[in-house]
Amino acid sequence: MSVLAASVNVEALIIFAFVLGLTLAITYWASKRMTGSDSFFAAGRSITAFQNGLAISGDYLSAASFLGIAGLIFIFGFDGFLYSVGFLVAFLTVMFLLAERMRNAGKYTIADVLSFRLNERPARTAAAAGTLTVAAFYLIAQMVGAGVLIQALVGFDFSVAVLLTGVFMLCYVIFGGMLATTWVQIIKACLLMVGITIMSLFVLGKVGFNPVELFNRAERNTTPESTFSLGPGTFLSSPIDTVSLGIALVLGTAGLPHILIRFFTVPDGKAARSSVVVAMFIIGGFYILTTFIGFGARAFLGQEGVEAAGTGGNLAAPNLAQFLGGGEGTFGGDLFLAVIAAVAFATILAVVAGLVLSASGAVAHDIWTSIVRKGKPQSDKEEVTVARIAAAAIGAIAIAIAIIGGEGLNVSFMVGLAFAVAASANFPALLLALTWRRFNTAGAVTGVAFGVISSIFLVIISPKVWPGADAEGGLLGFYDLANPGIISIPLGFFGCWLGTMLGKDETTSERSFDELYVRSETGLGAEGSVLAPTQVPDRAPATV
Amino acid sequence: MSDPSRDSRIDWKAAEQSPEFRDLIAARRRFVVPGTIFFLSWYFGFILLAGYAKDFMASSVYEGLTVGYCLALTQFVMVAVLGLMYLKRAQNVYDPLAAKAAQVALDAGREQGRRS
Numbered sequence: 001m002s003v004l005a006a007s008v009n010v011e012a013l014i015i016f017a018f019v020l021g022l023t024l025a026i027t028y029w030a031s032k033r034m035t036g037s038d039s040f041f042a043a044g045r046s047i048t049a050f051q052n053g054l055a056i057s058g059d060y061l062s063a064a065s066f067l068g069i070a071g072l073i074f075i076f077g078f079d080g081f082l083y084s085v086g087f088l089v090a091f092l093t094v095m096f097l098l099a100e101r102m103r104n105a106g107k108y109t110i111a112d113v114l115s116f117r118l119n120e121r122p123a124r125t126a127a128a129a130g131t132l133t134v135a136a137f138y139l140i141a142q143m144v145g146a147g148v149l150i151q152a153l154v155g156f157d158f159s160v161a162v163l164l165t166g167v168f169m170l171c172y173v174i175f176g177g178m179l180a181t182t183w184v185q186i187i188k189a190c191l192l193m194v195g196i197t198i199m200s201l202f203v204l205g206k207v208g209f210n211p212v213e214l215f216n217r218a219e220r221n222t223t224p225e226s227t228f229s230l231g232p233g234t235f236l237s238s239p240i241d242t243v244s245l246g247i248a249l250v251l252g253t254a255g256l257p258h259i260l261i262r263f264f265t266v267p268d269g270k271a272a273r274s275s276v277v278v279a280m281f282i283i284g285g286f287y288i289l290t291t292f293i294g295f296g297a298r299a300f301l302g303q304e305g306v307e308a309a310g311t312g313g314n315l316a317a318p319n320l321a322q323f324l325g326g327g328e329g330t331f332g333g334d335l336f337l338a339v340i341a342a343v344a345f346a347t348i349l350a351v352v353a354g355l356v357l358s359a360s361g362a363v364a365h366d367i368w369t370s371i372v373r374k375g376k377p378q379s380d381k382e383e384v385t386v387a388r389i390a391a392a393a394i395g396a397i398a399i400a401i402a403i404i405g406g407e408g409l410n411v412s413f414m415v416g417l418a419f420a421v422a423a424s425a426n427f428p429a430l431l432l433a434l435t436w437r438r439f440n441t442a443g444a445v446t447g448v449a450f451g452v453i454s455s456i457f458l459v460i461i462s463p464k465v466w467p468g469a470d471a472e473g474g475l476l477g478f479y480d481l482a483n484p485g486i487i488s489i490p491l492g493f494f495g496c497w498l499g500t501m502l503g504k505d506e507t508t509s510e511r512s513f514d515e516l517y518v519r520s521e522t523g524l525g526a527e528g529s530v531l532a533p534t535q536v537p538d539r540a541p542a543t544v
Numbered sequence: 545m546s547d548p549s550r551d552s553r554i555d556w557k558a559a560e561q562s563p564e565f566r567d568l569i570a571a572r573r574r575f576v577v578p579g580t581i582f583f584l585s586w587y588f589g590f591i592l593l594a595g596y597a598k599d600f601m602a603s604s605v606y607e608g609l610t611v612g613y614c615l616a617l618t619q620f621v622m623v624a625v626l627g628l629m630y631l632k633r634a635q636n637v638y639d640p641l642a643a644k645a646a647q648v649a650l651d652a653g654r655e656q657g658r659r660s
Contacts, residue, residue, distance in 0.1 A: 078610070078612050081613070082594055085590065085620075088620065088623055089619055091623065096576045096630065097576075212606060215607070215613075230613065231610055231612055232612055236594075239595030243592060246588065246591035250587055273630075274631065277630075512556055515554075517560055518646075518649065521572070521645075522565070
């Protein structure tokens with residue numbers, strides 16, 4: 001088997017090697033500072049608000065955001081931008097409802113918050129299940145995306161590309177934990193912002209720094225058969241589906257475990273809140289620049305560039321970079337392509353590392369410590385060891401599924417599913433645990449179950465998945481939504497309510513809602529806070 | 545136990561009902577509730593227009609600049625403005641109130657600790 005596909009981009013290889021070398025050096029540095037669970041899961045809560053804002057951006061902006069949205073705008077125009085708006089506004093949800101409260105109430109995982117005042121084992125199991133479901137779908141989607149992109153951009157074989165991504169991702173997480181992951185994400189965010197800013201300047205330079213001229217040129221470059229439009233409706237043709245997608249985007253981010261655990265890495269709630277604002281500005285700026293890339297690709301590559309841009313237009317941004325650098329075969333063109341390819345690779349690595357870390361936390365801190373060991377005090381060492389083994393296992397499974405499923409796996413379907421589950425299962429349970437006095441264990445378990453099951457079921461019966469991409473109408477004639485949010489999110493909340501009403505009253509439980517409420521709002525007793533300078537020991541095992 | 549919030553046996557119920565904590569909750573709600581309603585309405589207004597008023601969104605404001613793109617940009621402005629407003633209010637109003645509420649709860653706890 002040949003490791004390399006037809007042509008290998010040498011410039012890309014050199015830049016890749018440089019970026020990978022840098023991340024490995026950081027991992028080595030971080031591994032020397034590893035002292036226990038606190039550093040492995042939460043980087044010793046030593047990350048500043050600004051650093052965390054960068055890291056959130058690095059954690060959040062996946063290849064789907066960079067290459068995917070630029071490609072969607074290139075092919076469909078306005079509808080691609082609709083995603084950007086949803087992805088960004090979602091941070092208001094995170095900031096107003098969850099950021100500080102998460103930091104004040106939790107330790108390492110979102111299950112900490114959910115199980116704070118509920119019956120520990122079922123609540124933790126439910127939260128861990130939600131976390132693992134989201135992380136699994138998102139991770140496999142990113143791995144497949146990585147394989148496809150690296151194959152196209154550098155020339156590696158698909159399986160080799162997936163394996164390479166997986167190995168580096170596991171290196172960061174296993175040896176460097178949260179500290180290494182954070183710095184990989186920070187570097188990625190800087191590379192991505194610098195890369196997209198330079199590209200945008202090149203694009204705008206070609207139209208005399210007049211964005212309106214860019215839109216005009218993009219529109220002139222449409223042919224009768226093209227799908228591009230400066231107005232909505234070319235990609236998202238069904239209005240109700242657009243609304244459904246919009247709901248999942250704006251609430252889904254507030255249920256993404258790899259984003260929420262970032263708030264545990266800062267010293268206090270204030271830093272958590274500031275870091276969201278930093279991330280908002282970086283991510284907002286990024287999405288505005290993405291439109292210049294997408295419209296620029298349309299203006300300069302035109303309809304002829306659509307085929308070269310591959311599925312979903314994912315290669316529009318790299319192809320545009322090549323064009324801006326001087327075109328195919330020129331040194332400038334190859335170099336610019338190589339830089340953007342390396343940025344895309346770093347982008348993927350930072351996201352998958354965050355995902356694996358959140359999943360390993362759910363296994364080690366929630367399932368192992370609380371469910372297998374039944375909450376008996378564990379040594380830090382054991383928790384970290386279990387987390388490392390879990391990360392290796394999760395990584396290996398994701399690599400295997402990505403390679404076996406291959407390029408045939410539908411990436412956007414899995415990302416959509418991850419957001420749907422996050423918005424329908426994790427978000428309702430978290431929000432209600434923090435704000436609703438009456439909420440109880442049965443409510444949390446039912447809510448998560450309703451959210452997970454309804455999202456997966458509705459995505460499976462959506463017309464594009466079953467019978468298939470080109471089918472007319474769905475399996476069930478009356479149901480033709482591609483995005484389940486508008487049904488599954490209310491179902492998640494309904495599940496929380498129903499379970500609460502049917503379950504037994506827990507308002508008098510050992511750790512009360514009052515304690516969680518005061519703690520989450522004031523930071524009193526929060527992990528590593530000034531008011532609680534020493535570790536709060538995990539709750540004693542629940543008496544059965 | 546070394547955790548002061550446990551040492552001092554905080555009465556969480558009393559802390560939750562303390563006027564200082566109630567002030568904090570009320571102050572935060574005064575901003576977060578209308579803020580959330582506003583941003584969700586503005587966002588879903590945009591999404592609904594994109595779904596149901598495609599021609600309006602595609603109409604041109606100035607040459608190639610469409611209504612849709614302009615409205616999308618207002619979402620970016622909204623995020624920036626609400627984000628900064630919240631940050632400022634949190635620093636100036638909520639943080640002092642939260643510190644006060646926490647202090648009252650700790651003091652009450654210590655008081656109780658000494659008596660028992």
